[in-house]
Amino acid sequence: MIPAVLTLLVGLNPLVTGNVIWKRVSAVHVFFCVVWAASLAYHLMLQAQWNVLQEEEGRELFGLVIIATWMSLCHSSSKNPVGGRIQLVVATVIALFxxxxWLYIYINKEMRSSWPTHCKTVI
Incomplete structure (x- = not known):
């Protein structure tokens, strides 16, 4: 909910990223996301799970990376509210990932074969 509120504030007023309170809340949230993502990555490495999309922890890891990257983009936009081409490309990749x-997992029959029954009948 924290990144959603912070992003909503940026959507309503892009200059809010220059606010000290917004910057601190964003930085603390990104820090906790990175720490949690590192612990999940370590947990997956200990279990020698290399197909991380099959594991719940792997999907959560990707979600945390997306949130941390998105919030970092918003945090750095205070210097240049319009943004550069690189920021636009990174934001587009993050939004489409x-x-x-999902499309890759849905098309890949090997991955679908290990799904639980309730996941196979959803679509």
Missing amino acids: PFTA
Whole structure:
């Protein structure tokens, strides 16, 4: 909910990223996301799970990386509210990644074979 509120504030007023309170809340949230993502990555490495999209922890790891990257983009936009080409490309990739990952998993028959029954009958 924290990144959603922070992003909503940016959507309503892009200059809010220059606010000290917004910057601190954003920085603390990104820090906790990175720490939690590192712990999940360590947990997955200990279990030698290399197909991380099959594991709940792997999907959560990708979600945390997306949130941390998105909030970092918003945090750095206070210097240049319009943004550069690189920021635009990164934002587009981040926004499209969940859809492309879902499409890859849905098309890949090997991955679908290990799904639980309730996941196979959803679509």
